[in-house]
Amino acid sequence: MSTAAPTPAVPDPASGRAVLRPDQQTGHGRAVRHLRRAGMRGLYVSACGTGKTLVGVRLAGTLGSRLTLVVVPTLDLIAQTALAWRKDGRAEAMVAVCSMDTRAHPGLAEANVGSTGDAAGLAAALSAVGTGVLPAVTVLCTYDSLDKIEAAQRTGRMVPPFDLAVMDEAHRIAAPLITRRTTHTGARARVRSKAVLITPTGTGTGRVATQAIASGSTRLRPLIAEAARQGLRLAFTVRMPKTGYLHPSGSRTDSPGIRRDVIQRTDHTEERSYGSASTGGFDAADFARRVDAVAGDVTAAVQQWLVETGRIQADAHITHLEIRTWRPR
Secondary structure, three states: OEOOOOOOOEEOOOOOOEEOOHHHHHHHHHHHHHHOOOOOOOOOEOOOOOOHHHHHHHHHHHOOOOEEEEEEOOHHHHHHHHHHHHHOOOOOEEEEEOOOOHHHOHHHHHOOEEEEOOHHHHHHHHHOEOOOOEOOEEEEEEHHHHHHHHHHHOOOOOOOOOOEEEEOOOHHHHHHHOOOOEOOOOOEOOOOOOOOOOOOOOOEEEEEOHHHHHOOOHHHHHHHHHHHHOOOEEEEEEEEEHHHEOOOOOOOOOOOOOOOOOEEOOOOEEEEEEOOOOOOOEEHHHHHHHHHHOOOOHHHHHHHHHHHOOOEOOOOOOOEEEEEEEOOO
16 A cells, blocks of 8 residues: 655654654554454555554554564664664564674663574463463564574464564565656666665665766755754765775775775776775764755765865865764774
8 A cells, every 4th residue: 555745744642653644544443444354464665764663553452462473674673673662662573683782782781672582482472372481472583584484383382373464575476566767768777876864773775876866866965954953973985986095995094094995996986995894984073063064965064074175176066975974882
C-alpha cells in the first residue's frame, strides 16, 4: 500500500509516545484490516523517513502479536529498530539474532535487549511464550541470520509460529509495484543512493554523484546538520579527474594518516579520502557552519576546504562525494 506525503509529527504530552500522523494512521488502518485475516501478507510502501518503523511497532500492538519477528539488512538497523520499539513503550523480552553482542552496545544493553546465535537457546525462549514464563518476545534478526530462526524451529521444541513478521527494507519485494522514471531518451534512469539516517551508534553515510552534485549535494545537508547536533565527527571521500589534485596519489601531505591505496579509475579520475576515526576526522559542527556559509551547498563547502588547504585546483570538478559520520570515543 502507498501513503500520502507526511505532515509534521505531534508528540502526545500525556504518554510521551509519538502520535501517528494522518498518513501513518491511514496506512496503519489499512494494514490492520488486511492482516487481521489469518495467513495474509501485506506490503507497506512509503518514502524514506516517513515513519514505517513506528507503524510496524503499532501494528504489532494493535494485532496483539505475542511472538514478533523483525528482519532488517544490517546490524546498525537492528540497534536502531530495537531502540525505536523500546522508545514507543514496548517492554516485552527482546532478543537480537545476529553476530552482534548487545552487551557491548551501550544503548541496547541499557534497553535490556539480549542477543544470541544459539538455535537451542533461542528455541527455549520462543517456546516459553504463552506458557506464563514469557508473555511476549520480539526477535530482531538480519537477513543473513534467518537460518538461525529456521534452526530454532527445528530443534524439536514446541516453538510456536510467529504472530507477525516484519521484513524491513524489502526493496526486492516492492520492486514490482514501483515504476522507475525514464530519461529524455526513454532509457530507465539510474537509482540514486540516498543519505541514510544516522543510527544510534552515530554511524551515518551519504553519497551523491554528478546529478546531485550539480545542484549542490543538498541531500547531504540534513546528514551533516544531524551530525553537528549530536556532536559527531565526519570524514569525506571525493572523486574527480586526477589533474584536479595538487599532490601525487597517496601523498601523506594530501591525506595524512589515511591508508595510501588511492582508488584510480579507467576514466582518469581518482577517489581520495580525507579524515578517519584513526585521525579524529572533522568536527561536524565546524563543517556544518561551512555548509551554512555557502547557502547549504555541500559540494561547495568541501571544494572550498580542499582549495584552502592546498589540495586541489580552484577549478577542479568533483564528480562524486561521500560523507561518513561516527561518534568519537
